[in-house]
Amino acid sequence: MAFLVVEGVRKRFGGLVAVDDVSFEVAAGEIVGLIGPNGAGKTTLFNLISGLYRPDGGRILLDGRRIDGLPPYERCRLGLGRTFQIVQPFADLTTLQNVMLGAFNQVRSEAQAARIGWDILVRVGLADKADWPAAWLTLGDRKRLEVARALATGPRLLMLDEVMAGLTPREVDDTLVLLRELRDSGITLLVIEHVMRAVMSLCDRVVVLHHGQKIADGTPVEVASFPQVIEAYLGEETEIA
């Protein structure tokens, strides 16, 4: 049984069908990319899986357990972590405290949370800014903090929403190394990413969304040759008289 199962999931906003009967699976230990043009429904799908939206139809299972009716915090407790595309540190907390908030998902005492938080800050390279108010961090560091916070919850499935967007090539490389390490430590990854270099080198498999529908599912090399995928990215052929 796959670790994450998304089965015929639908979400409609008024007249717009944002996610239309999407099904796919993620096996434990896999890194799966979720790609597609802007407005394809990728973030909506993340919101459905993490519990910010309730689907209008379909089922979502995590490790064999149905989660689509659970509130976000319960899904988090079951081992589902996610980041947001628009990074939003908690302004009243320091960098370390931001990560500790996530760690409180696993432990109760501040000292334990601080230990977990510190280890993760070292791992993502933010330890030297641990006592800064998180509001001081640069965009690159905020992206790292976003990952660190989600990691601190102790996820078994980590969903990353464009953590590499806006980063320098050097930072992208660092992030790729980090994500591979996470996979090697047993975390399953589902990533929305626009940086194609990252997608091609990182992902075992890619799911392509377009207008809310899944149009392709396969290895990065396979998917890149699908005509529907090329069409979705480059636009349909138009005849010019």
Added chain:
Amino acid sequence: MKVEVDPRRRPTIIGLLVILAILAAAGPFLASNRYAIQVATLILLFAYLASGWNILSGYGGQFSFGHAAFFGLGAYTSTILFVKFGVSPWVGMLAAGLVSALLGLFIGLACFRSGLRGAYFALATLAFAEILRVIFVNWDWVGRSQGLLIQLVGDEPLLFQFTARLPYYYIALALLALVSGVALLLERLKLGYELRAIKSNEVAAAVLGVDVFRAKMWAMGLSAFFTGIGGTFYAQYLYYIEPFQVFGVGMSVDILLPAIIGGAGTVIGPIIGAAILVLLGEGTRTFFRGFAGADLMVFGVILVLVILFMPYGVMGLLGSAPKAKKESA
């Protein structure tokens, strides 16, 4: 290695202890002047009330504009228990806290379950305070708009009555020490982390494992509990309560302003804010004696200026509030 979680913590603890020690030592000197001890007690009371408000609205970011509901209900609870049933106001004080906490949980259930936030939540809390005011203004058994008078029994410590003013000062100081200690503790607890996260971004907090509703309900209950106790103190201090005063919008504003001025979401901010506001109020009133209303106008202008130019309050200027040192980073 030893990890320092928050560099602001040590200065906060030291600062709080110094302030409390100075206030404790100053009591006998202040008591030699009837006016001075009254002003000082007022500062302590509003520092205490603002600290209670701070739990829900400063740390948790759920801006209440109706804390008079808890304050007034607390004042009436202990007063009714004493006047009608002869229960000592010390017991009444605990009852006041609990009754107000129950009201807080009810308001929380009504507002947080339906997802009221920001200005809508603030207006809802205001509405609850107004509803209570209307109820008590029209309720015969509790004296309608005339309110309730607490009969004087002389110097009876067990009945929360003292002929001297100094005991009230020390009771208010003890209450302030208690609520400040709770705030310090809160900053270390999971709940305190959750509240500050909710203040910035509820959605991000929720996916990081925070049960947002539960955290808000705890904050509401604690905040209302302390505010209700403050109501009892007020009633015992003045021996008289009436609904327009204790449930009024003015009271809600007086409760929240010290925290805003001093620095919301900090332990010491409400204390500094209360000192500034009470002294400013007394100062303008004395200075503009004879020009009815002028003191309030000047007071209002000063408030507007403070809010415009010091968005994080006095603690922000001291570099103790978040974002305060952004430019120098």
